[in-house]
Amino acid sequence: MASPFSSCKQKHAFLSSLLLFLPLLLLISSSVADLSFNFYGSSCPGAEFIVRNTVRSASSSDPSVLGKLLRLVFHDCFVQGCDASVLVRGNSTERSDPGNASLGGFDVIESAKNVLEIFCPGIVSCADILVLAARDAVEALGGPVVAIPTGRRDGTVSAAENVRPNIIDTDFTxxxxxxxxxxxxxxxxxxxxxxxxxxxxxxxxxxxxxxxxxxxxxxxxxxxxxxxxxxxxxxxxxxxxxxxxxxxxxxxxxxxxxxxxxxxxxxxxxxxxxxxxxxxxxxxxxxxxxxxxxxxxxxxxxxxxxxSFMKMSVIGVRVGEEGEIRRSCSSVN
Missing domain, CATH: 1.10.420.10 (Peroxidase, domain 2)
Structure with missing residues (x-):
């Protein structure tokens, strides 16, 4: 399998961000400490590579999807934590709230999930895919390569009423x-x-x-x-x-x-x-x-x-026996 890094500079930046985040993992919470930088190393070793390729492929036909993926992770992590609850379709879900009406990038996450379900069924969470996709979007736009710990599990609750109290409106002080x-x-x-x-x-x-x-x-x-x-x-x-x-x-x-x-x-x-x-x-x-x-x-x-992005990516994470690993990102099991 080809290397996910396209240059020595990218690899150095990745390793530097990993070293920066190691002490942060130990300080935030016990739940975050259950995440790891090689969580899928044995269960699905190509997971991050598959997500990165999916993002790159989608952006080649629609460059605007990169910005949409970045915005999407903000709207997920700020509401109930980074648990992919914003991806769930249905009446009265987070996704149905008018504050999320203009979100995009959902198809990219679902596409990555579909591929991962072929190679590693029931292993990789939508919450991890979403954070990794946003990370990869920043990289594709010329930003830094960020080492992201994985092991998040997906939330089982998505409620529209949780959206407005937690997201930033454009007229906030x-x-x-x-x-x-x-x-x-x-x-x-x-x-x-x-x-x-x-x-x-x-x-x-x-x-x-x-x-x-x-x-x-x-x-x-x-x-x-x-x-x-x-x-x-x-x-x-x-x-x-x-x-x-x-x-x-x-x-x-x-x-x-x-x-x-x-x-x-x-x-x-x-x-x-x-x-x-x-x-x-x-x-x-x-x-x-x-x-x-x-x-x-x-x-x-x-x-x-x-x-700062790494800190945001571990807000309210679910680990261990919490939550679930969804079969489809748009619905709970």
């Missing part, structure tokens, strides 16, 4: 965001670093239209002074011409939307944050200082991303 992150065991630095996911992906016009208002003649006007005027006009030109702002999308990062880099933070310094939650990071001393550091040091961002 810094205090609200800090509180939600703290409830997940994540710091202020983690908040700013993980917000860097907005360096890729796209958003529907209706997710940031509160930054504008309509005048009596029906024309849009900027009401958010924290937004650069020329950037605001670009957004207006893109969205006001659409008959349906729920289907028109704009890139989260207007400069390098298909590259995982620190351009997001440079955009914030230029007052070009797409969401109010982005701009808010520049209005609070606790977060602005971190934004400035990351905007001026891409290597620092990538190193901190590795640490």
């Amino acid at each position: 810094v205090d609200k965001m800090i509180n939600i992150f703290a409830s997940k065991g994540l710091s202020v630095q983690d908040l700013v670093v993980l917000s860097g996911a907005h360096t890729v992906g796209a958003a529907h016009c209706n997710t940031f239209n509160s930054r504008f208002t309509r005048d009596p003649r029906g024309n849009f006007e900027l009401i958010d002074a924290s937004l650069d005027n020329s950037y605001a006009q670009t957004l207006l030109n893109k969205c006001s011409s659409s008959m349906d702002p729920t289907t028109t999308v704009v890139n989260n990062d207007p400069e390098t939307s298909s590259t995982f880099d620190n351009q997001y933070y440079k955009n914030l310094l230029a007052h070009k944050g797409l969401f109010q939650t982005d701009s808010a990071l520049m209005e609070d001393d606790r977060t602005r200082k971190i934004v400035e550091i990351l905007a001026n040091d891409e290597e620092s961002f990538l190193e901190r991303w590795t640490e």
